[in-house]
Amino acid sequence: MAVVAPVVAVAEIAATVAKLMDTKQFRAFAHQVVDWMADYLEDNEQLPVFPDIQPGDIRQQIPPSPPSQGEDFKHILEDFQRLIVPGMTHWNHPGWFAYFPANHSPPSVLAEMLTAAMGAQCMSWQTSPAATELEQVVLDWLRQMLKLDDPWVGCIQDTASSSTLVALLSARERITEHLFGQQGSAAPDANRLVVYASTEAHSSIDKAVKLSGIGLEQLRKIPVDKDFAMRPEALAASIQQDIKAGLRPTCVIATVGTTSSTAIDPLQAIGSICQAHNIWLHVDAAYGGSAAMLPEMRYILNGIEAADSLVFNPHKWMLTNFDCSAYFVRDIDTLLRTFRSDPEYLKTSYDPQVVNFRDWGIPLGRRFRALKLWFVLRSYGVEGLQQFLRKHISWAQELTMWVNQSPNFECLAPAPFALVCLRYHPPHLDEDDPQLDTLNQRILTTINERGRFHLTHTRLNNQYTIRVSIGQRKTTLEHVKALWQELQDVAEALPLP
Secondary structure, eight states, X not given: OOOOOOOOOHHHHHHHHHHSOOHHHHHHHHHHHHHHXXXXXXXXXXXXXXXXXXXXXXXXXXXXXXXXSOOOHHHHHHHIIIIIGGGSOOTXXXXXXXXXXXXXXXXXXXXXXXXXXXXXXXXSTTTOHHHHHHHHHHHHHHHHHTTOOTTOEEEEESOHHHHHHHHHHHHHHHHHHHHHOOOSSOOTTGGGEEEEEETTSOHHHHHHHHHTTSOGGGEEEEOBOTTSOBOHHHHHHHHHHHHHTTOEEEEEEEEBSOTTTOOBOOHHHHHHHHHHTTOEEEEEOTTGGGGGGSGGGGGGGTTGGGOSEEEEOHHHHSSOOSOOEEEEESOHHHHHHHHOOOOGGGOOTTGXXXXXXXXXXXXXXXXXXXXXXXXXXXXXXXXXXHHHHHHHHHHHHHHHHHHHHOSXXXXXXXXXXXXXXXXXXXXXXXXXXXXHHHHHHHHHHHHHHHSSOBOEEEEETTEEEEEEEOOOTTOOHHHHHHHHHHHHHHHHHSOOO
């Protein structure tokens, strides 16, 4: 017996369709959303940087099951403002001094709106010709801004974490082909491969080493100097020891602007070591790389000509919405051998003539990230972006001066960029007194609970360290001064041991 589909009443279908947003309603609601966005960009300083909530507070206010019928978009917007906004951490608040910046700007936000409206999937030239060619152009603009020579070619990845994995897989591919004559697969004895990074390198390197199949036991953490930069002589000694043990040094990851202290690994010395042993050198400049567009800061990339790959994040300190990570490589052939896949359903007649960025990284699907970068570069220009960076660096220098002049505070690391690492240290306590950790943790917690500013911490030389990361678009010198005053006020109010 044939199964007959149930007949749905015409009136019921019409009622359901009527709830769906048409273009007229979209236009009206879009104006409301843009008005809210403009108000938020202008007035978000009125909000606490971090919400006064406990885990589960938001979740318990949202129904545990999805609605069976569509809801009025007006009510959805109301719930967004009532539930979501008060429960958010506001990264673009002028009192944001935590982690690193995650900047955005009005031109970048507008570009994201246009990207969402088009809904393009930009995996290849044919799927989005303009997206592909715009990405080629804006990445070459960035190359010129960083004064990288012509062999460098860039593409946009989602994050520096993904970029590091891309670099490590490329390094594995090159050494595998060299040692075993294999392409596109891991070596049969991949545990012979070794990766090197400093003890201050980002945790994404550990993750990449695991995901690559090389394994954490083959990751060497190289000691750092007094400024927390990798020691080249320690790197060279570790490489020699591994070679004697029959292992194959495969990749060195140097950092320009480490997460804890923004230390700068010496690229020239590290590059010479890598060239001598045919080791892939990847430079993680996720935060610090933006500063290289300043002539007075270009020294941070001295020695980059010996590197094989480089990443920096416009979504950190260059007014471009997350996510947008600029990944540059010199050896495109190895990159393509690592990631290219040509199933029949993706082949096009244009392939011999064009770039298909699906072959330049891990995911097949790609967002149209180049549009927001194009909007930002054209809206601010190179000089506008340089001014933006310079003011943050200069304010960090002022804060460093205030800290150094204070009898009760001290800097725990150099500040080449816009991060100041400091701690409260009253003179009567010894440098290694464990009570200093407790005092500084209480200072940070108190400031964060007040909601005007937000800070995070790290440990340097095993000492609890308060990080003051300057970099948001609306932050001013007055905000930096106010934070410094609050640090002193909170510290003075603490009962001393």
